[in-house]
Amino acid sequence: MTVTDSWQEFAASAARQAGNLHVASVSDKVRELHRRIHERYPSIVRIAVALHDPEMRRLKTFVASNDPGIAPLNGYECALDSVPSLLAIAESGQARVLNDLSKLPASDSTHSRWLHRQGFLSSLTLPIRQDNLLLGFLFFDAHERDVFTETVVADLLLYGHLIGMIVTQELATVKMLVGGLRLASQFAHVRDLETGAHLDRMARYARIIAREIGPSHGKTDDYAENVFLFSALHDIGKIGVPDRILLKPGKLDDIERAEMRQHVIVGQQMADRIINDFGLASLSNIDMLRNIVIAHHERMDGSGYPHGLHGDAIPLEARIVATADVFDALACARSYKPAWTLDNAFQEVTRMSGTQLYAPTVQALLDCRTEVEAVYQRFQDAGVKL
Ligand SMILES: [Fe+2]
Ligand SMILES: [Fe+2]
CATH class of the missing domain: 1.10.3210.10 (Hypothetical protein af1432)
Known part of the structure; x- marks a missing residue:
């Protein structure tokens, strides 16, 4: 197989994967979904995604949709192992509901303390996984206490799944593009x-x-x-x-x-x-x-x-x-x-x-x-x- 052949073969498969789904950026798509969620649950004023780098075992903010007046948490990064609560979510694969952030133990993460300082009182965290790999976390945050009742959580799990798929697919496409071109380089x-x-x-x-x-x-x-x-x-x-x-x-x-x-x-x-x-x-x-x-x-x-x-x-x-x-x-x-x-x-x-x-x-x-x-x-x- 020549370099051109292998490169073209890869590119064709990248195109099949990419389809027409990437017109808007992940940020735009998350903002649009937030708008819809906000119509139904006005107290949910922030949705954010943090990604996990498995090589370095670090978490970093990726995209966030904040209502006006909420300071963004730009460039936040931490070691996954330093946040036991998120580690537990990653291991169990289960959502975590915090319905009163004012009662957090002092040992809780910088992220939870930041949420509380911003005036958030409840939060829902979901793991984003692909196969058995942890890709990151999705956060829904609200200014009132007790927002995340069982019914609300059940509803948000569906949105969460959708956002997880959007993030996964975008990253998979880019990673395939990068991986394929790197492979083509090796062939060459x-x-x-x-x-x-x-x-x-x-x-x-x-x-x-x-x-x-x-x-x-x-x-x-x-x-x-x-x-x-x-x-x-x-x-x-x-x-x-x-x-x-x-x-x-x-x-x-x-x-x-x-x-x-x-x-x-x-x-x-x-x-x-x-x-x-x-x-x-x-x-x-x-x-x-x-x-x-x-x-x-x-x-x-x-x-x-x-x-x-x-x-x-x-x-x-x-x-x-x-x-x-x-x-x-x-x-x-x-x-x-x-x-x-x-x-x-x-x-x-x-x-x-x-x-x-x-x-x-x-x-x-x-x-x-x-x-x-x-x-x-x-x-x-x-x-x-x-
Ligand atoms: Fe270089
Ligand atoms: Fe160069």
Whole structure:
């Protein structure tokens, strides 16, 4: 099977899965369902979804629909194991009803305490599962006590199931897109300049940065999740780069460098083709894939490629991925260089901050050093070819 065959086969199956169901984003769909629920139960003023990252065992807010006047809980993230009540829901698969949040034990989670501080007095939590895997949690919150009676809960379980399906399907489609393209890359023997561990790490660094700077750039929490999912595809265009260049030990000459740089153009063509030919244009946030692929080598001072864009002209997600990608490239071994220490990698991105890299993205990495180190430790290269 050729690369083109396998890629087309995957794309066709992605299109079948995607169908026409992705016209609106998950946020829009949750907001619409909230509007309907609100008509029937006016006291339910907030619906939110938090996702679970099984690799890191962490929970993070994904989408939320809040009535006006309710401050959103942006970028909230915690270890699942630090919230026993949610862990119990995950293990039992059962809904949890809290009908008087003013009587919570002091040991309860940050999330429950936040709810109470916001003036919520009752809450319903449902696990979102796919097969036996925990995907996340769905929260319904109300300002009054005792809102979640047996009848209301029975009714909301149906809505909960629907929201769970919407989230599951959206994530499954994007994950299939990402997984399929990664597989196609492997068929094409795009080897160890970009190891699997590099993609695992840089995608998580990108998510941390997106979560940190998203709110001040007008982005909601689903933005960080999409940056995470799509960032692993930043170099899909390397399929088109010959091995003699891709795997060359040592520096490239000018002609080879120009050929290597073509990977962003090839990548964009692949992304465009899969999006346009196979009906994925309606998948929410799909532009993010294009932006990341084409612009992850642009630099703030205009010294990057392919277009020499400056500053804000570079899409935010590409500025985020550039920082995550450069940081990980420094901190891990490549065919042409040994790994730098984390200290030196942090120092180098700090030096590049404001000139080549977007300063807030570098600052976010520095601010979250503990989390960055946890990712670095968790995803080590199995066998880097030197
Ligand atoms: Fe690249
Ligand atoms: Fe990379």
